[in-house]
Amino acid sequence: MERNWAGNLTYSATEFVRPASIAEIQRVVADNPRVRALGSRHSFNDVADTAGVAVSPEALPPDVVVEGSTVTVSAGTRYGVLAAVLEERGLALANLASLPHISVGGAVATGTHGSGVRNGCLSTSVAAVELVGADGTLRRTSRGDQEFAGSVVALGALGVVVRVTLDVRTTFAVRQDVYPDVPWAPVLADLDAVLACGYSVSLFTTWTGPLQVWVKSTDTTPPADVYGASPSPVPLHMIAGESVEAVTEQGGVPGPWLDRLPHFRMGHKPSSGEELQTEYLVPRDRAVEALTRVRAMGERVAPLLHVTEIRTIAADELWLSGAHGRDAVAVHFTWHLDPAGVFAVLPDIEAALLPLGARPHWGKCFTATARDLAPLYPRWTDFAELRREHDPSDKFGNAYLDRVLG
Ligand SMILES: Cc1cc2nc3c(=O)[nH]c(=O)nc-3n(C[C@H](O)[C@H](O)[C@H](O)COP(=O)(O)OP(=O)(O)OC[C@H]3O[C@@H](n4cnc5c(N)ncnc54)[C@H](O)[C@@H]3O)c2cc1C
Structure with missing residues (x-):
C-alpha cells in the first residue's frame, strides 16, 4: 500500500512505475487507459491519485x-x-x-x-x-x-x-529574523505594511494568541521591532514544542538563499509530520476581512490547529493559479491529523472565505467543488477546452478532477 507524505491517503493506483527514461514514460502512457503523474506525494488530498497507473518521473x-x-x-x-x-x-x-x-x-x-x-x-x-x-x-x-x-x-x-x-x-544572500508576540490590532490596521516589510514575510498564529512574524530580507534592513516586538535572540519553530533543529537559520545571520527562503532544512522533518493542511488564497484587498472572519471562529479552529501561516503571492496570468489576475494573501492551516474534525470545520471556513473570492490550494484539504470554484477562475472554460483537446479519452482523469473541475 502506497501512501502520501501525511499518511492520510492510500493511493488506489493499480501499479506504480518509476521509469528511468523519458521513452519508457511515453510507452507507459501510450499503453494504458488510465495514467497519472505522481510527484513527491506531499499533497494532502487525492489530486495525484488514479484508478490506473501512477507514473513518477523521480528515477529520471x-x-x-x-x-x-x-x-x-x-x-x-x-x-x-x-x-x-x-x-x-x-x-x-x-x-x-x-x-x-x-x-x-x-x-x-x-x-x-x-x-x-x-x-x-x-x-x-x-x-x-x-x-x-x-x-x-x-x-x-x-x-x-x-x-x-x-x-x-x-x-x-x-x-x-x-x-x-x-x-x-x-x-543572493538572505537573512531571517523572527519576531514573537506581535499584537493583532496594529497588524490588521496596516496589514499591507507588515506583509511588505521584507523580501518574504510570513505571519504565524493560532488565532487565539498573538502573531509570530518571520521576515526574510535580501537588500533591505529588517525592522528593529514589529509593533513593539523585538527579534528573537534564539531560534524559534512556528509550532510550539517542535525541535528548532528542523528550521533554517534565524537570528539575522545572512546566508545563501537556499538555506533561508524555506522554513525547513532539507535533511530534517518539515512542519509537524502528524498533520493535514488547508489553504485559501484571498484577494489581497479583501485580506483584512478574511482574517477578521477566521479570527471570529478562533475558539473553534484553535483546538484542531498546530498553526496558521499568512503569506503573500503576487498576481500572475496562469489560468488555474490561486493568484490569477490579482495579488493574493494566503491563509494557511496546519491541522492536527484529525480528518473528521478538520472536514467538519472546513465548510464553515469556506462559507466565510469563498464569497470574498478565496481559492483553495489545489494540493491541500478543502470541500469546495466545481460549482463553487468555476466562478472564481476567469479562464475556467478555457482550461476545460484545453483538457478536452489534449486528453479526449480522459486518460489523466481521476475522482478529484471529476469533483473539483467537473
Ligand atoms: C510539510 C509540507 C509543507 C508544504 N508547504 C507548502 C508551501 O510552503 N507552499 C505551498 O504552496 N504548498 C506547500 N505544500 C503543499 C505542496 O507543495 C503541494 O501539495 C505540491 O503539489 C506537492 O508536490 P509533490 O511533488 O509532492 O506533488 P504530488 O502531491 O505528488 O502531486 C500533486 C499534483 O501534481 C501532479 N504532478 C506531480 N508530478 C507531475 C508531473 N511530473 N507532471 C504532471 N503533473 C504532476 C500530480 O498529478 C498531482 O495532480 C506543503 C506540503 C507539505 C507536506
Whole structure:
C-alpha cells in the first residue's frame, strides 16, 4: 500500500512505475487507459491519485542544463537538490516554498508558493514544460505560446511533465529574523505594511494568541521591532514544542538563499509530520476581512490547529493559479491529523472565505467543488477546452478532477 507524505491517503493506483527514461514514460502512457503523474506525494488530498497507473518521473536522471538565464531539469527533481546545484554555479531561484523536499513537477502543477509581495507562486518561474501527452508523444510549450498559461498549473490533467525549464538569477544572500508576540490590532490596521516589510514575510498564529512574524530580507534592513516586538535572540519553530533543529537559520545571520527562503532544512522533518493542511488564497484587498472572519471562529479552529501561516503571492496570468489576475494573501492551516474534525470545520471556513473570492490550494484539504470554484477562475472554460483537446479519452482523469473541475 502506497501512501502520501501525511499518511492520510492510500493511493488506489493499480501499479506504480518509476521509469528511468523519458521513452519508457511515453510507452507507459501510450499503453494504458488510465495514467497519472505522481510527484513527491506531499499533497494532502487525492489530486495525484488514479484508478490506473501512477507514473513518477523521480528515477529520471536530473540532467540539469543551464542555458542563459534558465535551467532545465527533470520534473521529479526535488527543489532542494536543484537549489544545491544552482548555488554551486552561482545561481538561484527567485523563491522557494516552506520546504525544499517537494518535486518541481508536483509543486508547479498545483501553484505551490512561498511568500513575498513581489514574488509570484513557484509556477511563475516556469519558462517551459515538456510533457508526455495522452497518445504518448512528447510536447513542449513555452512562455508566449497560446496554451502555455493553461499548461503549468495543470494538476496533472494534461499529461506527465518530464522536463521543466525555470528562470534563474544570480545567487543572493538572505537573512531571517523572527519576531514573537506581535499584537493583532496594529497588524490588521496596516496589514499591507507588515506583509511588505521584507523580501518574504510570513505571519504565524493560532488565532487565539498573538502573531509570530518571520521576515526574510535580501537588500533591505529588517525592522528593529514589529509593533513593539523585538527579534528573537534564539531560534524559534512556528509550532510550539517542535525541535528548532528542523528550521533554517534565524537570528539575522545572512546566508545563501537556499538555506533561508524555506522554513525547513532539507535533511530534517518539515512542519509537524502528524498533520493535514488547508489553504485559501484571498484577494489581497479583501485580506483584512478574511482574517477578521477566521479570527471570529478562533475558539473553534484553535483546538484542531498546530498553526496558521499568512503569506503573500503576487498576481500572475496562469489560468488555474490561486493568484490569477490579482495579488493574493494566503491563509494557511496546519491541522492536527484529525480528518473528521478538520472536514467538519472546513465548510464553515469556506462559507466565510469563498464569497470574498478565496481559492483553495489545489494540493491541500478543502470541500469546495466545481460549482463553487468555476466562478472564481476567469479562464475556467478555457482550461476545460484545453483538457478536452489534449486528453479526449480522459486518460489523466481521476475522482478529484471529476469533483473539483467537473
Ligand atoms: C510539510 C509540507 C509543507 C508544504 N508547504 C507548502 C508551501 O510552503 N507552499 C505551498 O504552496 N504548498 C506547500 N505544500 C503543499 C505542496 O507543495 C503541494 O501539495 C505540491 O503539489 C506537492 O508536490 P509533490 O511533488 O509532492 O506533488 P504530488 O502531491 O505528488 O502531486 C500533486 C499534483 O501534481 C501532479 N504532478 C506531480 N508530478 C507531475 C508531473 N511530473 N507532471 C504532471 N503533473 C504532476 C500530480 O498529478 C498531482 O495532480 C506543503 C506540503 C507539505 C507536506
